[in-house]
Amino acid sequence: MNLDPVYKLPNFSQTAGLTDDETKILKIIRNKTFKTIKVTKRNGDVDSIEGIERIQDLDKIEKLIESGEYQNMEIKQQNGKIVSAHRTIRTNFARK
Template sequence: MMKQEIQPKEFASLSEEERQVIEMLRLQTFQSLKITKRNGRIDMIEGTERIEERTRIVDILKEHNYQNIEIKQNDGRVVFINRTIKTKVK
C-alpha cells in the first residue's frame, strides 16, 4: 500500500488512527471502507477493493495475511474478484 502523507498543519488534531483512515481514503483503490471502534477508538479498518481478473489467485493470497476474497466465474472464466483487507489499528 502506497502512503500519501497528510499535511501536519491541516490535520494536527487528528489521532493516528484517524490519519490512517484518511490515508486509505486517499489511496482511491478501495471501493468501501468499514471502521470498527472499540472503547471509543478505531480498532480495525476493512477496505474492499476490486482486483483485475487477470491476476493469479496464488499471487492475491500472498499479498496480505488477513483478507477475504470473493471470486465470480462465468462460462469457466473469472469475471470478478473483490478482496477485503483487514487492518488492525495499533
C-alpha cells in the first residue's frame, strides 16, 4: 500500500530547533580538536567560546604565533626542552 498521497515523512534535520549559535557550538564540540571547551554567556545569549587544544607538532608553534588569530599559548619546558604546549582559541559571537 502506497501512503505517499496521504502522508509525507517530515524532513528531519540534525539541527532542527537549534539557534545558529547553538549549531556553531555543536560543530566546535564535534571537531574533537579541543580537550576543553568553555562557553561564556552574557544576558542569556552566547558571548564567546574558548577551546584549548594540545599542540602535538612542537615545530608548528612559530607558525601558530604568526597566524594572528586570538590565542593564548602555554608552553611548558623542562631541562631546556619543550615538554608540552597548549593554546586557547576564542571565537566571539555577534551580540544581539
